[in-house]
Amino acid sequence: MAEIALPEAGSRARRLFEFRTLLFAAVLLTTLFLVLYPVVLIVFYSFSAAETGADFVFGLDAWQRALREPAMFGTIINTVKLLVAINLISFPVAIVISWVLARTDIPWRGGLEFMFWISFFLPSLSVTLGWIMCLDPEYGLLNKLVMFIFPFIEEAPFNIYSFWGIVWAHLGANAIAVKVMLLTPTFRNIDSSLEEASRVAGAGRLGTLARIVVPAMAPALIAILLMAMIRAMQSFEIELVLGPAFQFYVYSTKVYTLIAQEPPEFGSASALATLGLAAILPLIFAQRWITSRRQYATLTGKLQTQPVRLGPWRIPVFLAVLTVVLLLTVVPLVFVGLASTMKLFGFFNIPDPYTFDHWVTVLTDETFGQSVTNTLGMAGGAGILSVVLFSLVAYFTVRTTFKARAVLDFVSWLPFAVPGILFGVGLLFVFLESPLFRPLYGTMWLLILATVISSMTLGVQIIKSNMMQLGNELEEASRVAGATWWHTFTRVVLPIMVPVLLLVGIMNFISAARDIASVALVATAETKTLALLQLDYMVEGRYEAASVASFVVIVLSTGIALLARALGLRIGIRN
Amino acid sequence: MSNPIIEIEGLGKSFGSVRALDGVGFAIAKGEVFTLLGPSGCGKSTTLRIVAGLEDASEGEIRLSGRTIYSSTRRINLPPEKRNMGMVFQSYAIWPHMTVAENVGYPLKLRRLPAAEIRDRVARALKAVELEAQADRDAPKLSGGQQQRVALARALVYEPEVLLLDEPLSNLDVKLREQMRFELKLLQERLNLTIIYVTHDQSEALSLSDRIALMNFGRIEQVGTPFELYEKPKTEFVRDFLGKTITLSGRLIDVEGGRARIALPGTSGPLSCPAGERTLPSAGSDIVVAIRPERVRLVLDGQAPTNLQGRIETVLYQGERTECLVRVGEQIVTVYGPPETAGLRQRDVALLLPEEAISLWPR
Numbered sequence: 001m002a003e004i005a006l007p008e009a010g011s012r013a014r015r016l017f018e019f020r021t022l023l024f025a026a027v028l029l030t031t032l033f034l035v036l037y038p039v040v041l042i043v044f045y046s047f048s049a050a051e052t053g054a055d056f057v058f059g060l061d062a063w064q065r066a067l068r069e070p071a072m073f074g075t076i077i078n079t080v081k082l083l084v085a086i087n088l089i090s091f092p093v094a095i096v097i098s099w100v101l102a103r104t105d106i107p108w109r110g111g112l113e114f115m116f117w118i119s120f121f122l123p124s125l126s127v128t129l130g131w132i133m134c135l136d137p138e139y140g141l142l143n144k145l146v147m148f149i150f151p152f153i154e155e156a157p158f159n160i161y162s163f164w165g166i167v168w169a170h171l172g173a174n175a176i177a178v179k180v181m182l183l184t185p186t187f188r189n190i191d192s193s194l195e196e197a198s199r200v201a202g203a204g205r206l207g208t209l210a211r212i213v214v215p216a217m218a219p220a221l222i223a224i225l226l227m228a229m230i231r232a233m234q235s236f237e238i239e240l241v242l243g244p245a246f247q248f249y250v251y252s253t254k255v256y257t258l259i260a261q262e263p264p265e266f267g268s269a270s271a272l273a274t275l276g277l278a279a280i281l282p283l284i285f286a287q288r289w290i291t292s293r294r295q296y297a298t299l300t301g302k303l304q305t306q307p308v309r310l311g312p313w314r315i316p317v318f319l320a321v322l323t324v325v326l327l328l329t330v331v332p333l334v335f336v337g338l339a340s341t342m343k344l345f346g347f348f349n350i351p352d353p354y355t356f357d358h359w360v361t362v363l364t365d366e367t368f369g370q371s372v373t374n375t376l377g378m379a380g381g382a383g384i385l386s387v388v389l390f391s392l393v394a395y396f397t398v399r400t401t402f403k404a405r406a407v408l409d410f411v412s413w414l415p416f417a418v419p420g421i422l423f424g425v426g427l428l429f430v431f432l433e434s435p436l437f438r439p440l441y442g443t444m445w446l447l448i449l450a451t452v453i454s455s456m457t458l459g460v461q462i463i464k465s466n467m468m469q470l471g472n473e474l475e476e477a478s479r480v481a482g483a484t485w486w487h488t489f490t491r492v493v494l495p496i497m498v499p500v501l502l503l504v505g506i507m508n509f510i511s512a513a514r515d516i517a518s519v520a521l522v523a524t525a526e527t528k529t530l531a532l533l534q535l536d537y538m539v540e541g542r543y544e545a546a547s548v549a550s551f552v553v554i555v556l557s558t559g560i561a562l563l564a565r566a567l568g569l570r571i572g573i574r575n
Numbered sequence: 576m577s578n579p580i581i582e583i584e585g586l587g588k589s590f591g592s593v594r595a596l597d598g599v600g601f602a603i604a605k606g607e608v609f610t611l612l613g614p615s616g617c618g619k620s621t622t623l624r625i626v627a628g629l630e631d632a633s634e635g636e637i638r639l640s641g642r643t644i645y646s647s648t649r650r651i652n653l654p655p656e657k658r659n660m661g662m663v664f665q666s667y668a669i670w671p672h673m674t675v676a677e678n679v680g681y682p683l684k685l686r687r688l689p690a691a692e693i694r695d696r697v698a699r700a701l702k703a704v705e706l707e708a709q710a711d712r713d714a715p716k717l718s719g720g721q722q723q724r725v726a727l728a729r730a731l732v733y734e735p736e737v738l739l740l741d742e743p744l745s746n747l748d749v750k751l752r753e754q755m756r757f758e759l760k761l762l763q764e765r766l767n768l769t770i771i772y773v774t775h776d777q778s779e780a781l782s783l784s785d786r787i788a789l790m791n792f793g794r795i796e797q798v799g800t801p802f803e804l805y806e807k808p809k810t811e812f813v814r815d816f817l818g819k820t821i822t823l824s825g826r827l828i829d830v831e832g833g834r835a836r837i838a839l840p841g842t843s844g845p846l847s848c849p850a851g852e853r854t855l856p857s858a859g860s861d862i863v864v865a866i867r868p869e870r871v872r873l874v875l876d877g878q879a880p881t882n883l884q885g886r887i888e889t890v891l892y893q894g895e896r897t898e899c900l901v902r903v904g905e906q907i908v909t910v911y912g913p914p915e916t917a918g919l920r921q922r923d924v925a926l927l928l929p930e931e932a933i934s935l936w937p938r
Binding site: 198 | 627628629631654656658659660661662664665666668670672682685686726729730739
């Protein structure tokens, strides 16, 4: 026995100091530090009764405030109310639109899908800006138009600064587009013979949709709905721009305000943040539970995709979908464009209403130049760093047998559930409270880390699913041929993955460039990005200037997505 | 045909300039199993789906029990739910959110039958496919063979006039497939079902059908009983698609008194056989001699009369028989041999090609 045991013990010890093991440990610790540590700190500081900067003293003051004051706990209620309202509208709309796009013979389908894709990439803030131009109670163009046509209406009929205004902005920004992007491939994957069997059995088109398609897809639909709700818990910028005007706060904007104010209230902010996390938890568990027991409509590999014929409904349905997608894309863009070239938006009757002054003012502004540099540096850094980190995380979770890879997997998934603004809070704690990291505060690094964290889940998932398709044998062949692990990873795995890594890099560049929630708290005056500059302009009411900044952000995000798409990369959500 | 259930005339379908279907027509009698056979992309599934109403044709007419359900000229096109046909899909299309009984009961519910009768008929249908015990199970949890039977029960439960089967056995493993063939045949005979059956599997078609329409490039090449198609193929495509065929190229020496003499390159004497009904090219032209391999006898001892000499190159042992690679003159053919030929190499043999089994084809 001893003879057998000895070499085994030796090999285990050797394995411990193998390069691969050390690298795994490094990746694991980095991810834990970036993702888990900030979250732990948030919870930790919610129990602190001490002043900021002073030593930790246990106390429940923050929690008492968070649970008792309506201005605090009420924000959670507001969040839930918004969430319900947005999804009650957007989910049925998205189901019908995706089914139409995926399963019927609607004309110009490719074009419609492309426009939803564009809508998915338009920054929420820019879309909101466009709708403010339309629906502002004082100078909103639509309000003016209605009052012009119907002179008997004396008050502006629409007000974007209202609960339903916020709901509308969400629908216009992302709520519908994201679900359409997620649902369309799901509907496309359904075995069309399920529908056909129902038709042959005696049911009509609508009966089949209601009795077969939707129930058969229910698990997938609910999983997507829960996912959308988890994401909606994280919404921030729309509420920040529209809410304060009528004293409406959701918990993310409240957390932000508590920290951004002078003096900041870290304790209350972290207690509220913890409450928000707790509110998301049941959604996360439900989502994981449903996806883990997925057992749905795609039973066989061979799929028939016979589109459903709409018959006489073809053109009306097409026009309806076209209207929706135009409202999501062209309308806000036109108003942002218009606003950036008008002396005073909405005042067409002043002499010479059009001007390029705003462009000149903004483009020659030093802050603007600085923020462009910041944005490019941050997004570029985030793109590169995320590719390196995510490919290692994905590799270790997919391809190795380390026990701790389950931890890695879980941690890489956490940023999906934790709102960016909360990570911002956590990172602030990490970098302000510890002398070791404090020098990094106020540098671009903090912003890069924040955006890398926020895009971690999706990025790792994409690389993971591609690595799983790769199969073990390519790697094993390389090992058998005599290559070391590192050699195999860098010469075989990575080169094959180049298109995917490029895709992830570009996606993270885009999401970093337009990110607001994750960077709002960690940016300083010197590290302000374009998106934050736009936010500042909007909060100050300088909508014309905001439009100019918005255009540059759109070019940086949507423009690059278009470019990558033209180069053949499939950017977006996919299964 | 005296009283056809289904009549199809001049069915055509174009995708742009491609003719997916061209002039497809046939009629089916009650209780008949009619098979559309052919390679993938030949239009057999499209034909079936047009009959079901799941796809549109560009031209043609379909009548069900004398009633027109599709006509391009009269602009009639009944939707699938109004045609009262039963269909089993290749994927079975079992609705995953329902139990077995709910799946089978769905068509009856749509027909607004009273609950008691639905229960009754579902039970009977499940009994017919021997799935009574599984009635309350979740449908996706069944095995492939069981799902196949659920699909069958669901298609039969409302007693449709015609049952459409689209490659129903192709997703089963080999053993189950052979067993289901028998069960399907028994069920069809017991209930006197009228079936249109689509398959690319020739042995399925030969064993189950009363008649077969062999399709290729959107056209019907030949319609007939399995025996007619196998033994009397009218086209080269039919000959080569069904079963195996040995072909030898040669030159027609002459045709005299209904008999043809063919010179095969590299062999000693000419091969003589009946000229057959097919019009042959003029004497001196190239010609193809075709015969089914199972009709060829391999003679080792030189006792029986033979009409062709050959030499065994190598032999593959297959258990109940062997496959011998035999050189005949300058050509090589595969011939079945008895088990004792196993291991033979480079050995001269004689072949007996029964005259009535030989067919001659212009080259």
